[in-house]
Amino acid sequence: MNHPLPKWVDYGLIPLLNLVTAFLVAGLVVLIVGExxxxxxxxxxxxxxxxxxxxxxxxxxxxxxxxxxxxxxxAIHCGLFNIGSEGQAYVGGIGxxxxxxxxxxxxxWFVTLPFAIAGAAIAGAAWAxxxxxxxxxxxxxxxxxxxMFNFIASALMIYLLVxxxxxxxSMSPETRTFVEGGRIPKLDWLFELFGSSLxxxxxxxxxxxxxxxxYLVWLLIWRTRLGYEIRxxxxxxxxxxxxxxxxxxTIVIAMLISGALAGMMAINPVxxxxxxxxESFPAGAGFVGIAVSLxxxxxxxxxxxxxxxFGMLWQGGAELAFDMPNISRDMIVxxxxxxxxxxxxxEHMYRPALSAIFFMRQSSGxxxxxxxxxxxxx
Numbered sequence: 592m593n594h595p596l597p598k599w600v601d602y603g604l605i606p607l608l609n610l611v612t613a614f615l616v617a618g619l620v621v622l623i624v625g626e627x628x629x630x631x632x633x634x635x636x637x638x639x640x641x642x643x644x645x646x647x648x649x650x651x652x653x654x655x656x657x658x659x660x661x662x663x664x665x666a667i668h669c670g671l672f673n674i675g676s677e678g679q680a681y682v683g684g685i686g687x688x689x690x691x692x693x694x695x696x697x698x699x700w701f702v703t704l705p706f707a708i709a710g711a712a713i714a715g716a717a718w719a720x721x722x723x724x725x726x727x728x729x730x731x732x733x734x735x736x737x738x739m740f741n742f743i744a745s746a747l748m749i750y751l752l753v754x755x756x757x758x759x760x761s762m763s764p765e766t767r768t769f770v771e772g773g774r775i776p777k778l779d780w781l782f783e784l785f786g787s788s789l790x791x792x793x794x795x796x797x798x799x800x801x802x803x804x805x806y807l808v809w810l811l812i813w814r815t816r817l818g819y820e821i822r823x824x825x826x827x828x829x830x831x832x833x834x835x836x837x838x839x840x841t842i843v844i845a846m847l848i849s850g851a852l853a854g855m856m857a858i859n860p861v862x863x864x865x866x867x868x869x870e871s872f873p874a875g876a877g878f879v880g881i882a883v884s885l886x887x888x889x890x891x892x893x894x895x896x897x898x899x900x901f902g903m904l905w906q907g908g909a910e911l912a913f914d915m916p917n918i919s920r921d922m923i924v925x926x927x928x929x930x931x932x933x934x935x936x937x938e939h940m941y942r943p944a945l946s947a948i949f950f951m952r953q954s955s956g957x958x959x960x961x962x963x964x965x966x967x968x969x
Contacts, residue, residue, distance in 0.1 A: 613933040638910025639903035647792025653902030657801040658856035659880025664889040669845035670825035675737025676853035677877025678744030679715040683854025686710025688868035695773030715854015723846030727839040795863035805891035882931040
């Protein structure tokens with residue numbers, strides 16, 4: 592039986608143990624292919640944090656993962672497992688592109704950005720609406736419906752890029768390139784303050800938008816009535832019904848917020864990097880968000896750190912594959928998969944033992960306290 596653990600163990604020690612275990616197993620894999628695991632770890636960290644451009648790419652990837660991690664976390668707090676963030680990000684990209692294509696010739700980027708945020712959030716939420724309604728009203732499992740909607744979103748994106756949004760005479764399935772009014776500037780000045788250079792990394796203002804969303808999600812989940820209703824529905828649906836919480840409304844709203852956050856992920860690659868809408872821009876960020884949310888214990892602060900970790904794996908892994916030819920990009924995917932495995936599927940691996948240790952400590956302290964109390968009374 593698992594007993595309650597201190598928060599510093601639940602939110603700090605257990606994720607750390609899972610991460611260390613994942614990297615130890617990954618080190619064995621690196622050793623099997625004939626490379627030095629310590630050198631590989633050094634190259635991985637150096638590629639992610641050893642120079643300005645590496646840090647920029649790490650934080651750029653982390654921005655994507657923060658949005659999708661928050662998307663998954665909000666749904667989990669309501670007892671839902673939204674694995675459709677990838678498709679919701681796809682459709683969110685359409686909302687971003689619509690705003691940029693309409694406004695980029697007429698207004699500066701900071702005027703276009705609020706419309707792009709609204710377009711991304713509305714499109715992502717709309718794509719989550721049908722799975723939410725099916726779950727709330729029909730009992731259709733949200734895992735099945737959201738993963739099916741990922742494929743529909745991909746097909747819709749290809750159709751729109753080929754038949755509707757592609758410029759005349761272009762052979763590539765993408766929109767026209769946005770002019771300055773549709774591009775978010777990079778944060779070169781921030782790196783120059785510290786005597787570094789961002790180089791070609793597309794790190795941009797969307798990172799601060801992601802941090803703002805973290806604060807707003809924390810505010811929503813733990814400081815509002817709606818957040819209480821979401822958490823109660825996720826923890827004990829029967830108690831939520833007895834408490835008068837409207838279950839259908841709560842599920843639908845939670846999924847709409849989840850979809851909106853996933854849709855906003857599109858702002859970073861579409862406006863902040865590619866300056867156009869391309870078919871493959873999510874690049875798996877929706878699925879990485881599942882691991883980010885689980886590793887971050889579905890808390891915005893934990894999600895930030897987990898997103899930076901996976902950003903490090905993405906950027907540092909690319910550098911590692913270049914410096915160590917025996918470690919291919921597929922090997923980096925294996926390492927990422929191990930982190931996901933131990934952070935997600937095997938998350939409770941250390942919990943029973945730690946729970947037993949802390950319970951024994953508490954039990955051994957109780958008789959002593961009781962004995963002291965009796966002695967005092969005597």
